[in-house]
Structures are given as structure tokens and as C-alpha cells.
Amino acid sequence: MPIIVPSRLAILLMALGVPLGLLIAAIFPQAWTFSFAGIAGLGAAIALDALMTRSSRRLSVEVDCPTILFVGPNNEAQLRIQAENDEALPSHMLAKLDLGARLDAIPPADVPASGELTFQLQARQRGLTEIEAVWLKWRGPMGLCWKQVRKSLELERAINPDIRTMQADAIRLINREAEFGMKTQRDRGDGSEFDALREFVTGMDRRSLDWKASARHRTLMAKEYQTExxxxxxxxxxxxxxxxxxxxxxxxxxxxxxxxxxxxxxxxxxxxxxxxxxxxxxxxxxxxxxxxxxxxxxxxxxxxxxxxxxxxxxxxxxxxxxxxxxxxxxxxxxxxxxxxxxxxxxxxxxxxxxxxxxxxxxxxxxxxxxxxxxxxxxxxxxxxxxxxxxxxxxxxxxxxxxxxxxxxxxxxxxxxxxxxxxxxxxxxxxxxxxxx
Known part of the structure; x- marks a missing residue:
């Protein structure tokens, strides 16, 4: 059910009308009843402005949010607002997401004429959270009131550890294929785990010589190692x-x-x-x-x-x-x-x-x-x-x-x-x- 809220202009006019009515009643005591005519007229204008404001039933709301959110910033949620029969959206419309406890609150944002708006969600903790509803608020044609409505969504989303930053760090720190190609590196000669025997050549470490294997093959044989x-x-x-x-x-x-x-x-x-x-x-x-x-x-x-x-x-x-x-x-x-x-x-x-x-x-x-x-x-x-x-x-x-x-x-x-x-x-x- 929509809620009607007086605008700042209406409150200001009402505040100015009260001392003005008291001044009229003090100068012309016989006309004190007319001092409230302005206040009543302003109230009627607010009511008329509320009736002239676009109905909330003619607005539809869609939220496109990833099924998995990540801890931290840069989780985007797309909000689309459409009016029936491709009519123009109300002017001065604001939108705000009603978020769960694990997400930081987002201040209301102005809705562009296209009706498409992007929210950046900040997740504080892992676990399950909800995007419960969307609050829409727009001003009447005379600017004397705001109409406010809550569109229920009940979208449940999981907040997982942020693998995006992990992937960036992994590429920067451990992506060895960037230099050596896509083949798996076996790190031969750098470890202590036996890998293979090969014929000894000049330049190899003499401590790797296997004398028993050399005796069997009647040539010098050396052990090769790899990282465990x-x-x-x-x-x-x-x-x-x-x-x-x-x-x-x-x-x-x-x-x-x-x-x-x-x-x-x-x-x-x-x-x-x-x-x-x-x-x-x-x-x-x-x-x-x-x-x-x-x-x-x-x-x-x-x-x-x-x-x-x-x-x-x-x-x-x-x-x-x-x-x-x-x-x-x-x-x-x-x-x-x-x-x-x-x-x-x-x-x-x-x-x-x-x-x-x-x-x-x-x-x-x-x-x-x-x-x-x-x-x-x-x-x-x-x-x-x-x-x-x-x-x-x-x-x-x-x-x-x-x-x-x-x-x-x-x-x-x-x-x-x-x-x-x-x-x-x-x-x-x-x-x-x-x-x-």
C-alpha cells in the first residue's frame, strides 16, 4: 500500500501559514475563521496532488542480482523499473534497496529516465542474506507530496569468500606459464625426490653419480631429482x-x-x-x-x-x-x-x-x-x-x-x-x- 508523505515545500508553506493566520486573527478578530482557510486550502492542495500522482500499480520492478555474492565491494545489482504501456516514469523518482544484515545499507539513488539503475553492494560477512524489497519514492506534479511504495522481492543470496581477488593475486604470484608456456614444470634437479637415471655428462654434479648403476651399465650414470x-x-x-x-x-x-x-x-x-x-x-x-x-x-x-x-x-x-x-x-x-x-x-x-x-x-x-x-x-x-x-x-x-x-x-x-x-x-x- 502506498504511503503519502508531505514534501519539504508543503511543510514550509504550512509552517508559514500558521503565524500568518495568527497575525490575521490578531488584527481582524472578526475574521479569525478565515485565518484557517489558507491552511485548509493547502491541505486540499496536498490531497489533490496525491490523487494526481502516478499510481504505483502501473509500475513493475525487476532486480538482476548474481546468485553468489562475494565478501567486500563490487557486487553489482541491476534494477529495472518499467511503467505500463511504455509510459514515461514519474519525475524525481528515488529508489532504495532493503538489504539484509550482512550487506551495508545503500543511500537512495535517483532513477534515470531509462529506468535502469546499478547498485554496488558491499558484503561484510559470509553466509546467507536477502534483498528483501525495493522502496520507490516519487514526487507529485505540484511538488507538494511524495508517494512511497515498497515492492517485495525476497531474493536470497549466498555470500562466499572473494575468489576474484584471489585469482588476480594467483596470476601475479604463481602463474609460471606466462614465461615458460602451458606445459607443466617438473622442477628437475631442484629437489630431493628421485626421478630418473641418465648418462653423466660434463657439468653435472659429481655427487649425483650412482656407482652401482654405473657398474651395471659400464658407463657413468647419474641420478636426477625433482621437487617433492x-x-x-x-x-x-x-x-x-x-x-x-x-x-x-x-x-x-x-x-x-x-x-x-x-x-x-x-x-x-x-x-x-x-x-x-x-x-x-x-x-x-x-x-x-x-x-x-x-x-x-x-x-x-x-x-x-x-x-x-x-x-x-x-x-x-x-x-x-x-x-x-x-x-x-x-x-x-x-x-x-x-x-x-x-x-x-x-x-x-x-x-x-x-x-x-x-x-x-x-x-x-x-x-x-x-x-x-x-x-x-x-x-x-x-x-x-x-x-x-x-x-x-x-x-x-x-x-x-x-x-x-x-x-x-x-x-x-x-x-x-x-x-x-x-x-x-x-x-x-x-x-x-x-x-x-
């Missing part, structure tokens, strides 16, 4: 309360998911097997290990299921369950965060136990708020106090990280902007050093 493949890579996500705090408009968990997707893409492409694990107060998701580019879609759907939690992470239960599910040495990327040494005590203890059998990479985000407080020039005594407290918290973070490193855990701390590329570089370094 088929590693197990596990992306372990702490989905607890601290990981749900925002950084640069997105939660830490979403930044970690984007970095994990880039790493999974590179690992699957390199021949490794990748799995996903999530936990907060208890284990939530544990997938099997997949391989090949066809497994990336499954990992993407599993990563989209990681829920935001309000509970603190239980490292004892979570990491013990993870260790029990792995039957061979693996590379475990642990995406988590902590505040102080007391909270990190159980995390350090269980990470160290996990590092005795597996290679663990402890991936955290730099605390930009603390760095900003420390580097800002103090103006008051309170600013000095905040800087001292922030420096103490950063010192505690460094103590925890150094303790993890002494226990054999790799530590990666990077800002959110470069977290994905730094993590991928660390993974490539570990595989190149054959530490898995």
Missing part, C-alpha cells in the same frame, strides 16, 4: 571471538579465508593435497584432503561454511582433534589471534605439541591499532599513557612469537593488506627448502 610433491596442507581456522573483529572493513576471519584460498589454489596446482579445519570452543568443520584443481570448488564451499562465533577458542580441544585426524606429517597453517600472554599460554602449549610431528605456521595479523597509538605524536598525558600500554602489549606479543619459534613453530605476522601474498611467499619458501 603430494604434501598434506591443512588450513586451520580459529573462528572464535577475536577473529571476528574487523580490520579494514572485514573481519580477521574473512581476511584469513581469502589468504587460505590463495594458498589452497597454489598448493593444489603444485600437486599437494589440501584440507580445511575450523574450531572455536569445539571443533566445527574438518574436511578430507582433496587434490587437483577440481578440488578447489569443494574447498571454497567448505570455507564459506565457517561461522562467526562469540566464544573464545579452545586450543586444547581444537588442536588435539586436528592432530588425531592426521596420519602423516603435514603443513598446518593456523590462522588465529591473541591479546596477551595469559590467553596465549594454552595456545603455545598445544601448538608446540603439534609441532613435534608436523610443520606448523602460526599466522596472525599485525595489530595496526597498537602500532598507530605508538607512532602517533602524543599531545596529552593520556596519549603517553596509551602509548606505554600499547608498547607493553606489543612486547607481550613478541614474547609469545619468540617462544613459538624456539619450539619449532614458524611465525608469520603481516598487515591485512599484504597478508595473502606474505603467506604464499612463506609457503613457497618452505616447499623450496623441503621442510614439509
Amino acid at each position: 610433491r603430494n604434501h598434506n596442507v591443512v588450513l586451520a581456522f580459529d573462528t572464535g571471538r577475536l577473529m571476528c573483529e574487523p580490520i579494514n572493513g572485514m573481519t580477521r576471519l574473512d581476511h584469513a579465508v581469502h589468504a587460505g584460498m590463495l594458498l589452497a589454489y597454489a598448493s593444489l596446482r603444485g600437486g599437494d593435497r589440501v584440507g580445511v579445519y575450523g574450531f572455536d570452543a569445539r571443533p566445527q568443520i574438518m574436511t578430507g584432503l582433496v587434490r587437483g584443481q577440481s578440488g578447489f570448488g569443494k574447498l571454497q564451499s567448505e570455507l564459506a561454511k565457517l561461522e562467526y562465533s562469540t566464544f573464545d577458542a579452545n586450543y586444547t580441544l581444537g588442536l588435539t582433534r586436528l592432530s588425531a585426524g592426521l596420519n602423516r606429517r603435514s603443513l598446518i597453517i593456523l590462522f588465529t589471534d591473541f591479546v596477551d600472554t595469559i590467553q596465549a599460554e594454552l595456545m603455545v602449549e598445544n601448538a608446540a605439541r603439534l609441532a613435534k610431528r608436523h610443520l606448523v605456521v602460526f599466522a596472525v595479523f599485525q595489530d595496526e591499532d597498537l602500532n598507530r597509538i605508538i607512532t602517533r605524536e602524543p599531545e596529552t598525558a593520556d596519549d603517553v599513557t596509551r602509548a606505554v600500554i600499547a608498547e607493553g602489549l606489543l612486547q607481550e606479543r613478541r614474547m609469545v612469537q619468540k617462544r613459538l619459534q624456539r619450539l619449532g613453530v614458524e611465525v608469520l605476522e603481516a598487515p591485512a593488506e599484504s597478508f595473502s601474498s606474505d603467506l604464499l611467499s612463506r609457503y613457497l619458501q618452505l616447499t623450496r627448502e623441503e621442510r614439509i
Whole structure:
């Protein structure tokens, strides 16, 4: 049902008419009844303007929105408004989308004469959301009122991790075919896994000579090696309360998911097997290990299921369950965060136990708020106090990280902007050093 709202012009005229009517009643007391004639006439004009306004039943609305949205900006929704019999749309029409809680609100936009309008949707979190309705608002021919109507849509959409940025980073960081062509690179001579025997030629490493094979063939034979493949890579996500705090408009968990997707893409492409694990107060998701580019879609759907939690992470239960599910040495990327040494005590203890059998990479985000407080020039005594407290918290973070490193855990701390590329570089370094 349409709603009639007085325009700013009508409110202004009504506000001017009240003191004018009181002035007439004060000067001509006998004519006080006529002082309300102007107000009544203005009310009648507003009612007439509402009757003359275009009916909402003659307008149809269509919204073209992708079936899958991505966390972050640049999700487009096309809005098309048409009038019956190809009539012109009302002048001064505004449109606004009624969005779900996981999408940022969009201010009303002017509808062009063509009736086609593009909205840029900003998704804050993964999960399911709705585009519930479209609000339309247009002005009457005399400009004294607005007619407002709500067109129900009830469009449900899934918000997934943003693979578009991942693809751009993958092309920039790991697309080796751009230089060497489309053939698979086997990296012969760069690893420790035996590949083949070949006749020794001048220039080859003499340490690769196989004397037994040389005796059988009655000529010098050398071993060729290639980079080891088929590693197990596990992306372990702490989905607890601290990981749900925002950084640069997105939660830490979403930044970690984007970095994990880039790493999974590179690992699957390199021949490794990748799995996903999530936990907060208890284990939530544990997938099997997949391989090949066809497994990336499954990992993407599993990563989209990681829920935001309000509970603190239980490292004892979570990491013990993870260790029990792995039957061979693996590379475990642990995406988590902590505040102080007391909270990190159980995390350090269980990470160290996990590092005795597996290679663990402890991936955290730099605390930009603390760095900003420390580097800002103090103006008051309170600013000095905040800087001292922030420096103490950063010192505690460094103590925890150094303790993890002494226990054999790799530590990666990077800002959110470069977290994905730094993590991928660390993974490539570990595989190149054959530490898995």
C-alpha cells in the first residue's frame, strides 16, 4: 500500500501559514475563521496532488542480482523499473534497496529516465542474506507530496569468500606459464625426490653419480631429482571471538579465508593435497584432503561454511582433534589471534605439541591499532599513557612469537593488506627448502 508523505515545500508553506493566520486573527478578530482557510486550502492542495500522482500499480520492478555474492565491494545489482504501456516514469523518482544484515545499507539513488539503475553492494560477512524489497519514492506534479511504495522481492543470496581477488593475486604470484608456456614444470634437479637415471655428462654434479648403476651399465650414470610433491596442507581456522573483529572493513576471519584460498589454489596446482579445519570452543568443520584443481570448488564451499562465533577458542580441544585426524606429517597453517600472554599460554602449549610431528605456521595479523597509538605524536598525558600500554602489549606479543619459534613453530605476522601474498611467499619458501 502506498504511503503519502508531505514534501519539504508543503511543510514550509504550512509552517508559514500558521503565524500568518495568527497575525490575521490578531488584527481582524472578526475574521479569525478565515485565518484557517489558507491552511485548509493547502491541505486540499496536498490531497489533490496525491490523487494526481502516478499510481504505483502501473509500475513493475525487476532486480538482476548474481546468485553468489562475494565478501567486500563490487557486487553489482541491476534494477529495472518499467511503467505500463511504455509510459514515461514519474519525475524525481528515488529508489532504495532493503538489504539484509550482512550487506551495508545503500543511500537512495535517483532513477534515470531509462529506468535502469546499478547498485554496488558491499558484503561484510559470509553466509546467507536477502534483498528483501525495493522502496520507490516519487514526487507529485505540484511538488507538494511524495508517494512511497515498497515492492517485495525476497531474493536470497549466498555470500562466499572473494575468489576474484584471489585469482588476480594467483596470476601475479604463481602463474609460471606466462614465461615458460602451458606445459607443466617438473622442477628437475631442484629437489630431493628421485626421478630418473641418465648418462653423466660434463657439468653435472659429481655427487649425483650412482656407482652401482654405473657398474651395471659400464658407463657413468647419474641420478636426477625433482621437487617433492603430494604434501598434506591443512588450513586451520580459529573462528572464535577475536577473529571476528574487523580490520579494514572485514573481519580477521574473512581476511584469513581469502589468504587460505590463495594458498589452497597454489598448493593444489603444485600437486599437494589440501584440507580445511575450523574450531572455536569445539571443533566445527574438518574436511578430507582433496587434490587437483577440481578440488578447489569443494574447498571454497567448505570455507564459506565457517561461522562467526562469540566464544573464545579452545586450543586444547581444537588442536588435539586436528592432530588425531592426521596420519602423516603435514603443513598446518593456523590462522588465529591473541591479546596477551595469559590467553596465549594454552595456545603455545598445544601448538608446540603439534609441532613435534608436523610443520606448523602460526599466522596472525599485525595489530595496526597498537602500532598507530605508538607512532602517533602524543599531545596529552593520556596519549603517553596509551602509548606505554600499547608498547607493553606489543612486547607481550613478541614474547609469545619468540617462544613459538624456539619450539619449532614458524611465525608469520603481516598487515591485512599484504597478508595473502606474505603467506604464499612463506609457503613457497618452505616447499623450496623441503621442510614439509
